[in-house]
Amino acid sequence: MLPNWLLIPALLCCVVNVSGQFGPFKQDSGYVTVRRGAHMFYWLFYTTADERSYTDRPLVVWLQGGPGGSSTGIGNFEILGPLDLSLQERNYTWVKNFNVLFIDNPVGTGYSYVDDWSFLTTTNDQIAVDFVNLMRGFYEKHAEFEGVPLYIYGQSYGGKMAVDMGIRMHEAEQAGTIRSNLRGIAMGNAWIHPVDLTLTWGPLLLAAGLVDETGYQNIQAAAREAERLFDEGLYAQSTDAWAATQTQVFRATHNVDFYNILTKTQGFGPDTRTDYEIARELTIRDMSYSAMSRQEEYDLNFLMNGPVKEALGIPAHVRWGSLSNAVFDQQRGDFMKPVTEGIEKLLNETDIIVQKYNGNLDLICDTPGQMLWMDRLQWAGAEGYRSAPRQPIWENNRLEGYSKSYGNLRFFWINMAGHSVPRDNPAGSNAFLRDMTSFG
Template sequence: MWLYSILILTICSQYVTAQFGTFPQDFGYVNIREGAHMFYWLFYTTADVENYTQRPLVVWLQGGPGGSSTGIGNFEILGPLDLTLQERNHTWVKNFNVIFLDNPVGTGFSYVEDPRFLTKTNDEIALDFVELMRGFYNRHPEFRGVELYIYGQSYGGKMAVDMALRMREAEQAGTIQSNLKGIAMGNAWIHPVDATLTWAPLLLAAGLIDQAGYNDIQTAAREAERLFNEGLYVESTAQWANTQQAVFRSTTSVDFYNILTKMHVPWNPDTRTAYEISRDMMIRNGPYFSNSSYTRQGEVNLYDLMNNEVKEALGIPSHVTWGSLSNAVFDTLREDFMKPVTEGIEKLLAQENPIIVTKYNGNLDLICDTPGQILWVDRLNWHGAEGYKNAPRNPIWEDNRLEGYYKSYGSFRFFWINDAGHSVPRDNPYGTRAFLRDMTSYG
């Protein structure tokens, strides 16, 4: 392992003059198009292998849209260090080479020279991703044949669908040398209307609202659906936010990311719109808001960490300020926000030699709740639909503990994970092992 670490540091030195922490890493910007600069942070695997290319390359995408993967995904969820700056027991770096990507461009350390360069659609985000990976492979040709997997949480799962379509298209055209093998959509914003319509039934079944609360929430959700069906997509997004406010009213601010806890909503609704509150809450998508001054005992403040020690170590331009959120990114995608990507999933499943398509969900999440996911999964139009419907639902046992269930047919899988909210890898790393092994053979 000592020689292996020296080898990695030597390779890194071709592009990196400093780093944050002791874990072998690489980082940098790819100029994906005029005025748009995307930042990635790669951690080489610490697995006991002769060469790091013997393990897959995993790209982690945060949600929002506009949530920073290099900050939230890295330090809060699955990177090598947690927010106490100690080694994380369940870091994915133990088994994989992991890229934390600040996307869409304008998120985290990624930046644009003018707001007009921000992306407006999921497909534009996907095209940027292909350019990012093309630049990455130019710097790291040793990864071109390595198995590539895209894991996206929340809105990151929605982005992963179109990214996979565009990557496969580029692979088949020979314009990129990569080896995409699968995507995973974790508590993902795949069909927003389905998700919003199932909030009230889930909360009622859990005993968190009464019939009056159910009626209030469901009335708001139906209006979001009506607006979407009429093609009023920006208005539907605003009504989605109003539906969240109905949930807060009826539940005394249940946590949208774990229904067993309460969410702190620090803004005065008299001075901020429902859309602004919902936008900022969803972008941060963590157990607390990383841009705030609040930290848990023993932890550093993520905003301060990223804008001081990390920024200096990674040589980030002085004009770039890291944030766990990007209001500009979210607002620019407001029209695309409520649009589903189920057709894209069907296209992936219909391809010759299809990649693995995994859906996993924590059972305590509300915002991307499991009942809403099941609705669109059951409506998928693909050749394996009947086979999946009739497939057995099997238990997930890890160390003699039931961590959930899974169901699979062909290249599609669904994992129900117990004792987990919106961020399954953080909440239940033992259940996470199941879908990692299923897709990659490691975990």
């Protein structure tokens, strides 16, 4: 049975918010046409913090991974929004401390849509340009947020997107074409250097006792093939080899959960899908399957294409998530490319905080793989960062992980967390939120 507030007709709220309202929290949502044929959807939740004005707290953008994972759906209801999938208030929602802006991007993701598939993006930079245009439209409607500290938090592929978004936003600010106040970007269990990550799956699983020597060798052989194809500039083929490496992991581990190595994903059994199709589905999902299917929870697809769609006034022709596979497919040639040069650019040319956090139980974006590219970064503070001490993170007398920082670069190791740190370890998440924003 749906809660009473959900049964109130959306029309009653349309006087204030043209797009309607879902739930009791103060919010706004709408579309921005970021370029001809491309329409991006955002959903803003105003902070519930006890402040004179909600603009006394920062604006935090949340980006889901994939590419093709929906922030307004997965990020909102499954990770850190004000309501969970049982439509109960989440006690650790980020809305308690921040104004949170969920964005369905790239275009074609979630409620965002295109007039034709030819308008889908193919590169990380194209995604970033669309994002800047989305934010321009957002500030036109919400001028009160101009000057308010802005932070971009991205999970998985969202973390990869955040790098180029940070560069493009900074350029727009410098040019005076947007009145934002970008202070930092955060990359959570992010797909920053795909080859490094894929090559470390085998060693991590072997060290954890989850594979034997034969399984390890099979995984590494597939990973090295992904590396070889990448080195030869065959980027789409490298993506296919990455998918084949995932299949080798499933075989060797009997379906370990790629997003938390302490659990197993749902068994596939006989499957007519290709390795690529299976990997694409899991990556768009961007969440642990072990965290799904609780009896008291609503099905996310039902919520987003039923009650939420009706309440927010989403156009009838838009079906939430219907283009996710196409979004992923269009990025196939860009999927395995790293964004470490972009991180170096941010570190060397701006004072924007660049924060990396990682749950240590994740496999797909594992911590050992992150350390490889971190140690190779070429920037003015590289030596200072390498020699900086690692500090413990204590929250309520519990060791939640470790942190290391120098200049505008930070790294957070978070214990007892897999791919989605804010959901798995809210207490540990407070540490990196406070470090960047001073709230949390």
